[in-house]
Every structure is written in C-alpha cells, then in structure tokens.
Amino acid sequence: MSDKTLTRMDLSEAVFREVGLSRNDSAQLVESVLQHMSDALVRGEQVKISSFGTFSIREKAARVGRNPKTGEEVPINPRRVLTFRPSHLMKERVAEGNKR
Amino acid sequence: MIRSELIQKIADENPHLYQRDVERIVNTIFEEITDAMSRGDRVELRGFGAFSVKKRDARVGRNPRTGEAVQVEEKHVPFFKTGKLLRDRLNGKA
Numbered sequence: 001m002s003d004k005t006l007t008r009m010d011l012s013e014a015v016f017r018e019v020g021l022s023r024n025d026s027a028q029l030v031e032s033v034l035q036h037m038s039d040a041l042v043r044g045e046q047v048k049i050s051s052f053g054t055f056s057i058r059e060k061a062a063r064v065g066r067n068p069k070t071g072e073e074v075p076i077n078p079r080r081v082l083t084f085r086p087s088h089l090m091k092e093r094v095a096e097g098n099k100r
Numbered sequence: 101m102i103r104s105e106l107i108q109k110i111a112d113e114n115p116h117l118y119q120r121d122v123e124r125i126v127n128t129i130f131e132e133i134t135d136a137m138s139r140g141d142r143v144e145l146r147g148f149g150a151f152s153v154k155k156r157d158a159r160v161g162r163n164p165r166t167g168e169a170v171q172v173e174e175k176h177v178p179f180f181k182t183g184k185l186l187r188d189r190l191n192g193k194a
Contacts, residue, residue: 003142004136004141006132006142007144007146008146011133011145014128014129014132015125019121019124029110029125032110033129034147034148038147038189047101049103050103052130079191081182082149082190084149084178084180086180089134093134093138094134094138094153094176096138097137097138098138
C-alpha cells in the first residue's frame with residue numbers, strides 16, 4: 001500500500017494524458033462530471049456507474065441522539081444521506097490489489 | 101442517472117468534443133479512482149467526497165446454511181465518505 005492521496009488534480013492529469021486536451025479543459029471536465037453527479041443526487045436521483053458503483057440517497061428518520069460528552073439528549077432532524085455501493089468489479093480489484 | 105446519461109450531458113455541454121472522447125474522459129475518471137484504491141490510495145474530491153480503502157480483519161465466519169465455522173481471511177474493501185458541501189446540499193443547506 002502506498003497510502004497516497006489523489007485529488008482533482010490527479011484526475012485531470014489522467015484526462016490530460018488520455019485525451020490530450022489542455023490541462024485547463026481537463027480540469028473543467030472533471031469538475032463537470034462531479035457537478036452533474038452531485039446535481040442528480042440532490043434531485044434525489046440514484047447515480048449508477050456500471051462496473052464502478054452506485055450512489056443512492058437514503059432518507060433517515062428523526063431520532064433522539066445524545067451528546068456523548070455531556071450525556072445530554074439532542075434531537076436529530078430527519079435528513080438525507082448518501083451511500084455508495086461499490087460494484088463487484090471494484091470490490092474485486094480493491095481486494096486483489098491490496099492483498100499481501 | 102447512469103453512466104451513458106452522464107456521458108451524454110457532458111457531450112451536450114461540449115459540442116466541440118467528439119462523443120468518443122467524452123466517453124474516454126468519463127471512463128478515465130472512474131478508472132483512475134478504482135486504480136488508486138486498488139493500490140491502497142485515497143481519492144479526496146473536496147465538496148463531493150472521499151474514496152478510501154478499509155481493512156477488514158480476518159475472522160471466523162459461519163456458513164449460515166450448515167452452521168459450520170469457516171475461516172474468513174483479512175480483506176480490503178472500498179469505502180466512500182460524502183463531502184461536507186454535498187451533504188449540506190442534500191439537506192437544502194447550501
């Protein structure tokens with residue numbers, strides 16, 4: 001494991017290498033992809049990328065939580081959370097690649 | 101939304117690009133993320149979320165049908181944590 005962290009910059013660098021657009025355009029395209037995915041999720045849509053995984057929205061009901069430090073009860077409002085379910089292919093590749 | 105719809109949206113916004121290049125671009129992005137995780141790397145996309153790899157320790161599992169104990173080996177699984185901006189947007193806060 002190399003324990004590196006990649007960012008948008010690394011993704012746009014990959015696009016730049018793959019397609020040969022300018023670095024600026026590549027960065028812009030990475031941003032558009034993330035933006036379209038986010039917008040669809042905010043609209044409540046599922047985002048399903050074959051052989052990558054599925055992002056879906058779950059509605060969480062209101063509940064009473066507790067401040068773990070003070071023990072005080074605090075109401076937790078109903079909210080929407082995003083879950084990601086990796087595809088079988090991704091799970092396999094991640095499991096294989098990190099095997100020692 | 102599925103992969104092909106995402107590709108179409110990007111293609112519509114970029115009429116100067118060939119459809120097949122847009123496909124390569126979108127595929128490259130997802131490919132790069134999976135590649136990073138298969139090397140054990142993290143991918144942090146501020147505002148959207150972060151992909152990382154979590155280790156699951158070896159354990160003794162059980163075959164639910166027979167009740168037989170089976171050794172399950174240590175393994176690594178992909179994990180995604182939603183970014184703050186997207187989490188807020190999902191709840192109408194941004």
